[in-house]
Amino acid sequence: xxxxxxxxxxxxxxxxxxxxxxxxxxxxxxxxxxxxxxxxxxxxxxxxxxxxxxxxxxxxxxxxxxxxxxxxxxxxxxxxxxxxxxxxxxxxxxxxxxxxxxxxxxxxxxxxxxxxxxxxxxxxxxxxxxxxxxxxxxxxxxxxxxxxxxxxxxxxxxxxxxxxxxxxxxxxxxxxxxxxxxxxxxxxxxxxxxxxxxxxxxxxxxxxxxxxxxxxxxxxxxxxxxxxxxxxxxxxxxxxxxxxxxxxxx
Amino acid sequence: xxxxxxxxxxxxxxxxxxxxxxxxxxxxxxxxxxxxxxxxxxxxxxxxxxxxxxxxxxxxxxxxxxxxxxxxxxxxxxxxxxxxxxxxxxxxxxxxxxxxxxxxxxxxxxxxxxxxxxxxxxxxxxxxxxxxxxxxxxxxxxxxxxxxxxxxxxxxxxxxxxxxxxxxxxxxxxxxxxxxxxxxxxxxxxxxxxxxxxxxxxxxxxxxxxxxxxxxxxxxxxxxxxxxxxxxxxxxxxxxxxxxxxxxxxxxxxxxxxxxxxxxxxxxxxxxxxxxxxxxxxxxxxxxxxxxxxxxxxxxxxxxxxxxxxxxxxxxxxxxxxxxxxxxxxxxxxxxxxxxxxxxxx
Numbered sequence: 001x002x003x004x005x006x007x008x009x010x011x012x013x014x015x016x017x018x019x020x021x022x023x024x025x026x027x028x029x030x031x032x033x034x035x036x037x038x039x040x041x042x043x044x045x046x047x048x049x050x051x052x053x054x055x056x057x058x059x060x061x062x063x064x065x066x067x068x069x070x071x072x073x074x075x076x077x078x079x080x081x082x083x084x085x086x087x088x089x090x091x092x093x094x095x096x097x098x099x100x101x102x103x104x105x106x107x108x109x110x111x112x113x114x115x116x117x118x119x120x121x122x123x124x125x126x127x128x129x130x131x132x133x134x135x136x137x138x139x140x141x142x143x144x145x146x147x148x149x150x151x152x153x154x155x156x157x158x159x160x161x162x163x164x165x166x167x168x169x170x171x172x173x174x175x176x177x178x179x180x181x182x183x184x185x186x187x188x189x190x191x192x193x194x195x196x197x198x199x200x201x202x203x204x205x206x207x208x209x210x211x212x213x214x215x216x217x218x219x220x221x222x223x224x225x226x227x228x229x230x231x232x233x234x235x236x237x238x239x240x241x242x243x244x245x246x247x248x249x250x
Numbered sequence: 251x252x253x254x255x256x257x258x259x260x261x262x263x264x265x266x267x268x269x270x271x272x273x274x275x276x277x278x279x280x281x282x283x284x285x286x287x288x289x290x291x292x293x294x295x296x297x298x299x300x301x302x303x304x305x306x307x308x309x310x311x312x313x314x315x316x317x318x319x320x321x322x323x324x325x326x327x328x329x330x331x332x333x334x335x336x337x338x339x340x341x342x343x344x345x346x347x348x349x350x351x352x353x354x355x356x357x358x359x360x361x362x363x364x365x366x367x368x369x370x371x372x373x374x375x376x377x378x379x380x381x382x383x384x385x386x387x388x389x390x391x392x393x394x395x396x397x398x399x400x401x402x403x404x405x406x407x408x409x410x411x412x413x414x415x416x417x418x419x420x421x422x423x424x425x426x427x428x429x430x431x432x433x434x435x436x437x438x439x440x441x442x443x444x445x446x447x448x449x450x451x452x453x454x455x456x457x458x459x460x461x462x463x464x465x466x467x468x469x470x471x472x473x474x475x476x477x478x479x480x481x482x483x484x485x486x487x488x489x490x491x492x493x494x495x496x497x498x499x500x501x502x503x504x505x506x507x508x509x510x511x512x513x514x515x516x517x518x519x520x521x522x523x524x525x526x527x528x529x530x531x532x533x534x535x536x537x538x539x540x541x542x543x544x545x546x547x548x549x550x551x552x553x554x555x556x557x558x559x560x561x562x563x564x565x566x567x568x569x570x571x572x573x574x575x576x577x578x579x580x581x582x583x584x585x586x587x588x589x590x591x592x593x594x595x596x
Contacts, residue, residue, distance in 0.1 A: 008513070034510075034511040034512075037510075037511035037512040038511050040512075041511065041513075149511055150508075153509065153511070165527050165528040165529035165532075166489075166490075166491055166524070166527045166528075167488070167489070167490050167491075169490035169491060169492050170490070170491045170492075170495065170524070170527070173310075173319075173491070173492055173495035173496065174319040174320065174495065174522075176291060176309075176310050178280065178281050178283075178289055178309065179309075179492075179576065179578075181578055182283045182284065182289070182309075183281070183283060183284055184283075184284030189490070190488040190490045190578060191488065215528045215529070216489065216528050217488075218487070218488040218489065218543075221485075221486050221487075221488050221579055222488060224486075224579075225578045225579055
């Protein structure tokens with residue numbers, strides 16, 4: 001089949017997990033109504049959650065998870081060498097994610113608390129882009145499957161993908177949600193990248209910023225309006241740091 | 251205009267009559283805010299008890315029953331060698347009960363843009379023509395400045411318009427179908443006392459507005475094009491677009507194409523957009539002629555209070571103050587207009 005004379009590509013894809021919960025990988029095989037077509041539009045040649053076939057002849061690599069160990073860095077470098085397109089999948093790969101919270105703690109104590117006597121090697125958690133060049137970032141905890149589908153469609157048709165320029169508020173308003181601030185709660189919607197269809201504020205829990213900053217986020221004003229509503233700086237900073245998408249901006 | 255009097259009991263019967271075969275949309279209380287104040291929304295109702303005609307205002311306007319946030323303009327199916335295109339218009343009858351004057355005036359303004367001689371939109375017209383509108387008078391809402399922009403009274407654009415006279419409604423009839431629908435319940439002709447009571451209520455409502463100085467606003471805005479007022483307010487704008495989403499008259503939109511994952515179907519989707527978004531004025535090649543918040547906020551106000559006046563001899567804004575209420579940064583038309591007036595006097 002051709003569209004406007006263009007023949008679709010059939011990119012060879014691979015999915016690799018690093019330090020993360022594999023929830024974003026699970027999202028790739030979620031959404032039953034389209035999963036067959038989704039996986040059918042590409043050649044899956046290395047994705048342990050759906051196939052035992054393992055090959056390193058891939059073109060597009062999805063990286064899930066943050067980077068927290070030396071051996072991960074080596075593995076990541078090898079993948080980068082092979083991949084024509086390397087995609088950071090999910091908030092951990094894009095920003096370091098929840099894993100990055102550990103960076104604020106004493107590693108010895110943290111290791112003791114989590115692993116007891118079975119000490120594990122660990123480095124400060126980092127985003128994939130801090131180690132190697134990344135071609136595309138798909139943020140989210142987890143990633144939004146419809147958005148991943150659109151991105152893969154763009155890969156298949158070889159058309160550049162444009163992330164939305166609006167923050168979470170837009171899609172929240174489209175669902176007639178009562179503003180979470182109006183209910184007296186904190187929400188990162190005004191400064192967070194939209195495109196997720198705002199499930200958290202629509203569900204009443206406020207946005208936690210898993211998709212990182214919106215295009216040209218106005219953090220100064222955001223802090224102002226949060227102060228005016230008497231949220232403590234501690235609470236605001238904890239919220240902004242939770243997924244580490246605002247790292248370096250605070 | 252034809253006027254009739256109907257008792258509150260008969261109005262209830264009238265709603266029951268509408269509910270028999272029509273979807274009825276009316277203000278419903280959906281929540282309370284952090285200060286304990288009721289939050290209302292225009293939603294489908296199943297019975298008379300759900301309707302709250304005493305609502306002060308709603309967070310969201312009723313605009314999206316005519317201009318949905320998202321709408322498929324057309325869809326295509328790929329049939330091997332050819333495309334089959336399908337276009338659907340919403341034609342199911344619907345009634346909206348309890349619209350305030352500002353919201354009906356908003357529809358009249360949308361009519362001018364979307365149902366006028368130039369480029370009428372069949373999507374809008376089919377919804378508008380198939381919607382029965384019952385308006386109602388009310389005491390001014392907090393922050394509302396509809397009177398200053400001439401939107402506190404409405405003389406057409408509805409089927410029926412009610413004024414609460416305590417034990418009865420004074421009903422203005424503005425369409426054949428409004429007249430015919432009222433035949434289903436008991437009404438009577440207004441007496442001199444009814445007329446007097448009606449005018450008294452109207453006077454009471456009109457006297458409660460705090461006037462906003464909007465005299466010569468289009469020219470003032472031209473003179474104050476470089477005013478520092480724009481930067482002052484735009485510095486607070488987070489470009490979240492909420493003002494345009496709740497506005498009863500903002501109609502700007504974008505269109506995108508979506509294809510299904512199996513490449514067998516596609517849809518052309520229209521989505522209401524906001525002029526405050528960073529990429530609103532991005533054109534082919536990635537150029538953006540409104541990259542800064544100041545220009546974007548300014549042009550929002552120029553469209554509402556100047557450009558629309560030049561084209562249609564009235565502002566686009568109806569003074570409902572929903573944008574002011576929704577804005578977390580407290581950016582609002584009365585304060586901005588006041589600032590411009592003050593700047594001018596200085």
